Amino acid sequence: MHELYVDSVCKSFGTNQVLNDIFISCKPGEIIGLFGRNGCGKTTLLKIIFGSLRAENKFIRVNGRIVQTLRENNNKIAYLPQKNFLPSHLQIKKIVDLFCKPPQANSLKNNPHVKPFLHRKSNETSGGERRMIELLLILNSSAQYILIDEPFNGVEPLYKEEIKNNIQKHSQYKGIIITDHDYLSIVAIATKVMLLQDGSIKETKTGDELIKVNYLGGA
């Protein structure tokens, strides 16, 4: 059974209950768009699913196997954080070789968004170039489920289209949960849209519903 199954996630910071009994599931072939206002817990939820942040309670099952910690996820889940995560002391070529298995690494090294920067260190690339490389690395990793946190952050429109195309291409055999405030870009590629609000999560069918729940301003 190929599924990322997340249930009963509870997390609070002090007295502030950010996530309250969250349920979300994702299968290969799905792109789940996760929306929510600033500070509602989207990043927290992704980090808990990935295993880098502890929760008061959580139940995570990956392909039928219960996963409690980062180590146990066994490279089945990959996470693209909001901020640059590439080691600044390594060349992009070295980063690609470390991060991806040889066939993916070789194809990535010939990618037009990666090839020109192979001999540069990550901090010698622009924010948009780096974001594109990070996303391609994550999508080409061996993980079956990909958590993507604000991929369009600081990216020019042309790159946005490329990012959307790449996410759609890889979603054929990977399950993807993506969050970003670029509502239109996410809706264009998402197979399911979820809204995180007041600590709970619900599926929304139309943009109107997002207006109704105050995520988008009405006209």
Add this chain to the structure above:
Amino acid sequence: MLASIVAFQQKLILPTFCVALAIGIAGYFMAWSTPLVQGTGFGYILAGPLTQYFIYELRNENEYYFYFNMGFNKIMLYGSTVILNVIFGTLILLYA
């Protein structure tokens, strides 16, 4: 896996050496009057985790996600630092 640990440690080698040497110099000139090489050897054992904390936790916390995505967690990364620096420190102490 080893290549990833080497990449992680690359960033720490020079700062750790500087901190260990500083501990060695402090030991030589200050209260303990420890021989410089011996002080540096002991310094290595302490300097590794301290340098990792400063370089990764305080300055480049997000870089941890690169290694997390490759299956490592913080315990493994700190463990690699401790093991490597205990080996360095012991070799220096044996030389001394």
